Amino acid sequence: MSCWFILSALLSVYNKYIFGKKYFNFQFPLFMTSVNMLWHFLFSYFALDVLHLISEVNTSTQSWKSYLFYIIPCSVSAGLDIGLSNTSLKFISLTFYTMVKSSSPIFVLGFSFLFKLERVSIKLIIIIFVISIGVLLTVLAESEFDSLGFVLVIISTCLGGLRWCLTQILVQPVSRHSMHPLIAMRSLSPSMFITLLVVSLISEGPSTIFGSEYFTSFENFLLTLGIGLVQGIISFIMVLSEVKLLSLTSSVTLTIGGILKEMMMILISTLIFQDKLGPLNIVGFCITIMGILCFNIFRYLQAKRTEHDGDIMEMTINNGQSGTS
Template identity: 40%
Template sequence: MYNKWLFSRDHMNFAYPLFTSMIHMVMQFLLSGFCLTFLWPSMRPTHLPSTQDYLLKVLPCGIATGLDIGLSNSSLKVISLSFYTMVKSGAPVFVLLFAFLFGLEKPTWKLTFIILLIVSGVLLMVSGETKFNMSGYIEIQTATVLAGFRWSITQILLAKSSLGMTNPLATSLFLSPLMAASLAVASLVGGEDWGKLAKEFGTGGGAGGTLRTVSGGQLAGMLAFGGALAFLMVMAEFQLIRHTSVVTFSVSGVLKEVLTIGISMMVFADGEFTLMKGLGFVLSLVGIGIYNYVRIFGSDEDGISEDDLGDVRRRRRSTDDSNDDGDALLDSDDDNDVVASLYGMDSYASALVGEHGSLDISRHDHNRLSSFEMEVFSNK
C-alpha cells in the first residue's frame, strides 16, 4: 500500500522506485548491524561464507532479491495494486520450478497439476485486466520469476550453518549490501537521474510529479519510514514462522492477498474487478491452497505432522550447531544428499524419536521438509 501510494502516477508519483528500494536495503543493513551489535549480540554470525560459496550462492541470491524488490516497486508506477498482487500470487509456481531445477523437489504429476492450475489462474487474471500495461506486466512477471529463484537459493543458504546465515538479522546483514548494489546499478542503467534528484532534494522539488510541493526533509522522512517498515515486515515474517508454524504463515499469506486487493480497490479505486479477473484470482488461490495442503499435511503415508515439525524446529534452534552433519552432506558431490541434509535431518529425526518413540523418517519426508522453508516465503 505504501509503495503504491508513493510511486503511482495517480498519487505521489515519486519517479525513483529503484533508488528508493536501494535506500531501504541500506537501512536494512544498518538496522541489522545495530541490532546485532547492541541488542542481540548472541545472534551475530559465527561463520563467514567461503569465496566459492559467496560467488555461487550468496551473490546470486542478493542480486536476485534486489531486482525482485526493485522491479516490483517499479511496476507499481503503471499497474494497479490489485493486478500486481494477482500476478505476484503466482510465485509458488516458480518456486517449484527452481526447486525442480536445483534438485530440492522431485517432479510429480500432482505438483504438475497444481502448477498448471495456478498458471491458468494467472493467465485469466492477465487477460481480464482492463488497464493492461505491457511494460508494467513484464516488470512484475520478471520479479515473480526472480522471487522463485531467490527463495530456492535462500533455502540452500539457510541450510548451511557454515555460511553464517542462521537467523534473519544475520541473513539481512550479508544480503542487504548486495541487494543495494544491484539496485543502484539497475537504477542508473534504468535512467533514474540521481543528479536531478539531488538538486530537487534541496529545493523542495520532490523529483517532479505531485511531490514537487514536498520538502527535502519530508521526502527523506518518507523514505526512512518505508525502510523501517520494510525491515519490521521482514523481521515479523521470520518471527511468525519461528513462533507458530508454516500453516499459520501460509494461511496469513493467502489472507494478505485478499485484503490487499480489497483495500486497494477501496482506497485507490484500483482497477475494475472483472469477472474474468475474479475467476483467475480464485483459481490461483485454489491452486495455492491445494499446494499448501499437499505440502503441509502430505498424504496418508506421511509420518510427520506440521505440529511435530514446528516443535522440532523450535527444539533444534535451542541446540548448538545441530546441523553440522547437514553441512557435511551439503558439501558432498551427491545431489540427493542435499535434499536429505537440508536443515539437519539427523537432528529432526532424533528429536522426533525422542518425543514420540519410533517414527519412520522416509525420503519422502525429507523432500517434504525441505520444501517447507521454500514455500513459506513465496507470498512475500
C-alpha cells in the same frame, strides 16, 4: 506469521501511495529501494554489533563459496525483485499487481525443483498448471493493462522465486550455509544496495534524480528522507519476519501463507484506490487461489505421511532394541 502478514499488506499500500502516478508519484523507485537496502544494513549492523542482540550466535563471515554461489545471487535477485516490484506500481493498479504476484508459487516451485528443495511430482505439476491458467485469465481480463508494468511485475515474481529458495538455503538450520536471519540480512543488504544503486543510476540517471523537486530544497529533502525512512523501517521488519519464517518452515510454505494476504490486498485496493474488478478477473484469481489451496492440502497430507512413517520407524527401532535386551 501475523507480523509478516500485517507489514506486508501495509508496505504494499504504502508503496502504491508513494510510487503511484495518481498519488505522491515519486519517480525514482529504484533509487528509493536502494536507499532502503542501505537502511536494512544499518539496522542489522546496529542490532548485531551495537546492541549485541544475538551475541550468543556465531557472527563470523561466510566462506567465499557461500558468497559466490548463494549470498551474491540471492542479493541480486532480491534487490531486483523488490526494485522491479516497486517500479511496476507506477504503471499498474495494486489489484492487478497483487493478482500477478499470486503466481509466485509457480516460480518458487520451479526453483525448488531445481535446487532439490522439493521433489518433482505429477500432482505438483498439475497444481502449477492450474495456477498458471488462473493468472493467464487475470491478465487477459485486465481492462487497464499496461505491458511494461506487467513485464516488470512478472520478472520480479520470477526473481522472487529464486530469491526465497536461496534464502531458505541460507537460513534453515539443516543447511550447511545456515546463518541467523539478522546475519543473513546484514550479509545480503550491501549487495542488494549496490545492485539497485547501479541499476538506478543507469536507468534513472544521477542528474535527473538529484536535480528533481525531491532534492531541490531542504524541506523537500527532509520529506523524501522521512518517506524513505518509514518505508525502510516497515520493509526491514517485514523482511526480517520473512527470513525468520523461512528459517522455521520453507519458501513454499511462506508463499502459501500469503493466500489470505493476497485476498485482503484486493479488498483493500478496491476500498482505498477504487480499483475495478471484472468477472473474468475474479474467475482467474479464484482459480489461482484454488491451485494454491490444492498445494496447501498436498503439503499437509505429505507432512502427515512423513510424520506417520517416522513414527513407524521409531517403533520398529524400539521393538528391535527390546528384543535384543
